[in-house]
Amino acid sequence: xxxxxxxxxxxxxxxxxxxxxxxxxxxxxxxxxxxxxxxxxxxxxxxxxxxxxxxxxxxxxxxxxxxxxxxxxxxxxxxxxxxxxxxxxxxxxxxxxxxxxxxxxxxxxxxxxxxxxxxxxxxxxxxxxxxxxxxxxxxxxxxxxxxxxxxxxxxxxxxxxxxxxxxxxxxxxxxxxxxxxxxxxxxxxxxxxxxxxxxxxxxxxxxxxxxxxxxxxxxxxxxxxxxxxxxxxxxxxxxxxxxxxxxxxxxxxxxxxxxxxxxxxxxxxxxxxxxxxxxxxxxxxxxxxxxxxxxxxxxxxxxxxxxx
Amino acid sequence: xxxxxxxxxxxxxxxxxxxxxxxxxxxxxxxxxxxxxxxxxxxxxxxxxxxxxxxxxxxxxxxxxxxxxxxxxxxxxxxxxxxxxxxxxxxxxxxxxxxxxxxxxxxxxxxxxxxxxxxxxxxxxxxxxxxxxxxxxxxxxxxxxxxxxxxxxxxxxxxxxxxxxxxxxxxxxxxxxxxxxxxxxxxxxxxxxxxxxxxxxxxxxxxxxxxxxxxxxxxxxxxxxxxxxxxxxxxxxxxxxxxxxxxxxxxxxxxxxxxxxxxxxxxxxxxxxxxxxxxxxxxxxxxxxxxxxxxxxxxxxxxxxxxxxxxxxxxxxxxxxxxxxxxxxxxxxxxxxxxxxxxxxxxxxxxxxxxxxxxxxxxxxxxxxxxxxxxx
Numbered sequence: 001x002x003x004x005x006x007x008x009x010x011x012x013x014x015x016x017x018x019x020x021x022x023x024x025x026x027x028x029x030x031x032x033x034x035x036x037x038x039x040x041x042x043x044x045x046x047x048x049x050x051x052x053x054x055x056x057x058x059x060x061x062x063x064x065x066x067x068x069x070x071x072x073x074x075x076x077x078x079x080x081x082x083x084x085x086x087x088x089x090x091x092x093x094x095x096x097x098x099x100x101x102x103x104x105x106x107x108x109x110x111x112x113x114x115x116x117x118x119x120x121x122x123x124x125x126x127x128x129x130x131x132x133x134x135x136x137x138x139x140x141x142x143x144x145x146x147x148x149x150x151x152x153x154x155x156x157x158x159x160x161x162x163x164x165x166x167x168x169x170x171x172x173x174x175x176x177x178x179x180x181x182x183x184x185x186x187x188x189x190x191x192x193x194x195x196x197x198x199x200x201x202x203x204x205x206x207x208x209x210x211x212x213x214x215x216x217x218x219x220x221x222x223x224x225x226x227x228x229x230x231x232x233x234x235x236x237x238x239x240x241x242x243x244x245x246x247x248x249x250x251x252x253x254x255x256x257x258x259x260x261x262x263x264x265x266x267x268x269x270x271x272x273x274x275x276x277x278x279x280x281x282x283x284x285x286x287x288x289x290x291x292x293x294x295x296x297x298x299x300x301x302x303x304x305x306x307x308x
Numbered sequence: 309x310x311x312x313x314x315x316x317x318x319x320x321x322x323x324x325x326x327x328x329x330x331x332x333x334x335x336x337x338x339x340x341x342x343x344x345x346x347x348x349x350x351x352x353x354x355x356x357x358x359x360x361x362x363x364x365x366x367x368x369x370x371x372x373x374x375x376x377x378x379x380x381x382x383x384x385x386x387x388x389x390x391x392x393x394x395x396x397x398x399x400x401x402x403x404x405x406x407x408x409x410x411x412x413x414x415x416x417x418x419x420x421x422x423x424x425x426x427x428x429x430x431x432x433x434x435x436x437x438x439x440x441x442x443x444x445x446x447x448x449x450x451x452x453x454x455x456x457x458x459x460x461x462x463x464x465x466x467x468x469x470x471x472x473x474x475x476x477x478x479x480x481x482x483x484x485x486x487x488x489x490x491x492x493x494x495x496x497x498x499x500x501x502x503x504x505x506x507x508x509x510x511x512x513x514x515x516x517x518x519x520x521x522x523x524x525x526x527x528x529x530x531x532x533x534x535x536x537x538x539x540x541x542x543x544x545x546x547x548x549x550x551x552x553x554x555x556x557x558x559x560x561x562x563x564x565x566x567x568x569x570x571x572x573x574x575x576x577x578x579x580x581x582x583x584x585x586x587x588x589x590x591x592x593x594x595x596x597x598x599x600x601x602x603x604x605x606x607x608x609x610x611x612x613x614x615x616x617x618x619x620x621x622x623x624x625x626x627x628x629x630x631x632x633x634x635x636x637x638x639x640x641x642x643x644x645x646x647x648x649x650x651x652x653x654x655x656x657x658x659x660x661x662x663x664x665x666x667x668x669x670x671x672x673x674x675x676x677x678x679x680x681x682x683x684x
Contacts, residue, residue, distance in 0.1 A: 291468050
């Protein structure tokens with residue numbers, strides 16, 4: 001049939017579909033990391049949180065039959081990971097970057113350990129909304145079959161953008177992130193704010209993991225994450241700690257990730273792996289172009305050790 | 309990560325009469341990392357035992373198997389030593405820049421590209437060069453590529469202000485993509501169907517085993533690299549300058565130290581070690597460059613370096629311990645029915661507890677002779 005063959009139009013369509021499908025975990029992980037970094041701390045362990053969240057969500061969904069309970073359980077587990085990180089980092093002489101790497105190892109190890117029995121059974125998937133029914137092309141329908149979490153992530157990025165500027169907790173978070181001393185002078189306990197911010201960041205990262213195991217690719221195994229949790233750290237810098245930019249950057253990362261497979265599907269196989277590296281090259285290029293040894297990155301929280 | 313003041317002159321001045329006091333002070337200062345480190349490992353093992361108890365298995369049996377699988381027999385000892393060899397080099401890739409205050413976590417990238425570089429130069433060379441010169445050229449190629457890769461991280465850090473942790477991580481991903489591209493394309497051996505690889509090294513060109521052992525010469529090279537790095541850091545003026553810059557960049561700059569050159573130089577040396585680890589993987593283990601060389605040695609090396617508190621000599625026993633821990637994974641899986649991720653979970657637990665215990669350094673009077681009561 002001719003109408004199902006859309007030729008080269010398949011490439012932008014596949015990139016769009018890929019951007020939406022692949023970006024959702026990036027959205028949640030980067031929003032979580034944005035909250036944590038806005039409080040002046042960096043959590044490099046979100047990769048472990050993400051994978052542990054993926055395992056928890058999958059296991060709970062298998063056991064209860066409800067994917068949404070799985071997401072909730074993942075959020076709780078992610079919050080615990082964030083609390084551990086936040087608690088340890090409040091002690092002097094403890095390096096938050098190193099603890100992040102340790103938390104990554106810890107999360108991966110326990111996720112694989114506890115998730116071993118759940119590789120076989122299949123879990124119910126998260127629902128998606130078919131927005132493409134107007135089109136007769138199955139490719140368009142498939143591309144516009146969008147998961148609910150994507151919309152939640154979009155709404156969350158708008159909300160966080162507003163909340164950082166206009167709410168009391170948002171203001172407290174930014175004060176703590178910009179100057180520990182100013183926060184103390186205002187009677188705010190910076191350690192407590194950072195603890196909560198890291199816990200919140202962890203629970204959001206775990207939602208990203210839940211999306212991976214419960215929707216796309218929709219299974220639990222040890223190779224479920226391709227480094228989305230680690231990338232989030234770069235993505236947040238790329239997005240300049242702005243939640244709406246985080247959302248857009250996540251779309252961009254998802255889209256460039258889909259570029260290679262999309263081109264391969266129409267016969268362009270040259271440089272397949274180089275396209276895979278495109279988001280990393282892009283982030284590095286932007287970092288190099290915008291960093292300066294004489295000042296912190298614009299928009300960076302002042303107390304963040306990353307930019308000092 | 310501050311450097312301990314181990315200056316013997318200090319303790320001599322505080323002597324105060326008793327002849328054994330200098331010795332006692334020297335011991336006290338040396339004992340701090342040993343005591344705190346051991347206590348941390350013990351605490352980590354106990355925490356993990358609680359977890360193992362909670363899932364209804366015996367921690368005693370687990371640790372016995374870990375000992376048997378990692379260190380219990382000549383066979384398992386050799387296995388552990390083989391696994392330690394690449395960890396020594398990738399840990400150096402973290403430890404050397406760390407003495408300058410840089411946290412570089414992308415050694416995996418330099419390792420992978422070092423391996424590809426070694427395989428790439430080997431293909432035309434093995435035709436007319438005898439094994440030893442060919443291996444030396446391969447090693448040099450891998451070290452140059454690795455040195456440039458991590459040296460670039462240091463360069464970007466100092467001259468462009470790009471965060472070294474993030475840039476090294478990004479470069480690691482880029483390096484792995486580059487390796488996949490080269491191994492599947494330009495450098496691919498047409499005979500490797502299922503697992504894309506470069507042309508295999510001819511048998512005579514592989515790095516052999518140490519006589520009487522089932523461990524390749526890479527272990528000896530790696531240990532030499534550790535000792536050399538220790539001498540560089542502790543006994544040369546470059547090392548002193550680097551430690552000073554790591555302690556306080558401003559003070560080092562005011563003293564007129566070439567901080568930029570130190571950073572680029574130390575990161576480049578760190579990269580040569582990781583690149584060399586890649587060459588050893590190719591020339592002593594795999595026989596060609598393929599996806600298997602990105603086995604995560606770069607990431608475990610971070611763990612080793614932090615546990616060794618970035619002391620190149622301490623890296624040697626710790627890499628051996630972690631190598632043994634990883635070597636025992638199979639045995640634990642077979643005998644106790646625990647998942648193979650048990651070892652990773654234990655590593656993660658230990659890592660967190662040990663890093664947490666950094667906070668106890670300098671808090672105990674017993675380790676700081678300056679705070680001892682003066683005898684009159």
